[in-house]
Amino acid sequence: MCYRDFKSKLINPRKFGLEAPIQRYGHPSPYGYEFARYFENVVKTSKNAGEAVQKLGYANASMIYHHLNRLGLEVPPHWGLKPSVGKQRRGLVPEVIDQTERDRAWVAALHQGEGCLATHYQRRSGETSLQLRVGMTDSAPIFRFCDSCGTGRPKRPTPRKIPWKPMWIGAVGGLRAYRVLQEILQFLSGQKLEEARRALEFFALDGYRKGRYEAYDIWPDDEFPLRKRSLASYARSIMAKNADLDFKDSTPLQLDRTCMRVADVLLDAIPDGLELAEIMDRSGASWTAVIHHLKHLEGNFLVAREKVHQKVGPRLLFRALHRLVEVRELGWIPNHLDSPAKV
Known part of the structure; x- marks a missing residue:
């Protein structure tokens, strides 16, 4: 059979230097100038993707989404609206999630220490849902959390960059998360309690x-500083919130020699921050010791970490805060300590 037959020319006319027909299969050619307007009108007047497939004569909906992406059009929001299915699923959520007071107290304690409140935007329905997430490297507490809240267990942990271990993450969303938050509200304290109250009100x-809302829209940085990660947002708000603290009238911090050496290295690098490897080289301490003492300094609001995004990838920097300078002026950190032996 000759390749250059009539059927091959009909299927791919441009390959043989022919113009594509204006009308084919009952609609304009996808390569014609009239197709964009015609396709947009079909998409807007169709109730779902299946109806658009029937109008255009395609075999499945993959070509519909291909042309949407090619022409820069968005999927109509009413294609994903299934109110009856959403109501049925929410009707399956029990009125009481945690049956016993002991389970509620346990879930509250886990959320207080390892949990966080987040949001999830559903593009098809145009709604934002509440999410309660808990992450740990140990799978047993996560499995118990999922069983107590009536949600499925995670099948595998989420991998992270070396040297961090994989993390098991349990999540509850929507109506179930709202009811769980109502039940554990009485056991929460501190900023976790304030976040929960704000979520229940919002x-x-x-x-x-209805609408798209990010976490910072519900829990602003100036009202919830402990949710911050970067130096620019976290450190300034913490210092403003704890501006009444006075180191002169407080008990000296318990800093061992390695901790003082790490602090001295960071003070010498002001205003630039240092990476973990640079702190290890300048302090002479091991990776485990540096991580341990950096956490101790962060817990006392003396050091903050910042993620700097670059073309080659993000960098994690540690910088000394102004309070660390005050601690040195009080004589709690001697200047220019001798580098200790490798810990």
Whole structure:
């Protein structure tokens, strides 16, 4: 059979230097100038992707989404709306999630230490849902959390960069998360309690709210400083919130020689920060010792970490805060300590 037959020319006319027909299969050619307007009109007047497939004569909906992406059009929001299915699923959520007071106290304690509140935007429905997440390297508490909240267990941990271990993450969302938060509210304290109250006020009784909202829209940085990670946002708000602290009238910090050496290295690098490897080289301490003492200094609001994004990838820098300078002026950190032996 000759390749240059009539059927091959009909299927791919441009290959043989022919113009594509204006009308084919009942609609304009995808390569014609009239197709974009025609396709947009079909998409807008169709109830779902299946109806658009029937109008255009395609075999499946993959070509519909291909042309949407090619022409820069968005998927109509009413294609993903299934209110009846959403109501049925929310009706399956029990009124009481944690049956016993002991389970509620245990879930609250786990959320107080290892949990966080987040949001999830559903593009098809245009709604933002409440999410309660807990992450740990040990799978047993995560499995118990999922069983207590009535949600599925994670099948595998989430991998992280070396040297960090994989993390097991359990998540509860929507109406279930809203009811769990109501039940554990009495056991929470501190900023976790403030975050929970704000979430219960912001979201509707079903755990959803119309529109797109990020976490910072619900929990602003100036009101919830402990949610911050970077130096620019976290450190300034912490210092403002603890401006009444006076080191002169307080008990001296318990800093061993290695901790003082790490602090001295960071003070010498002001205003630039240092990476973990640079701190190890300048202090002479091991990786484990440096990590341990950096956490101790961060817990006392003396050091803050900052993630700097570059073309080659993000860098994690540690910088000394102004309070660390005050601690040195009080004589709690001697100047220019001798480098200790490798710990």
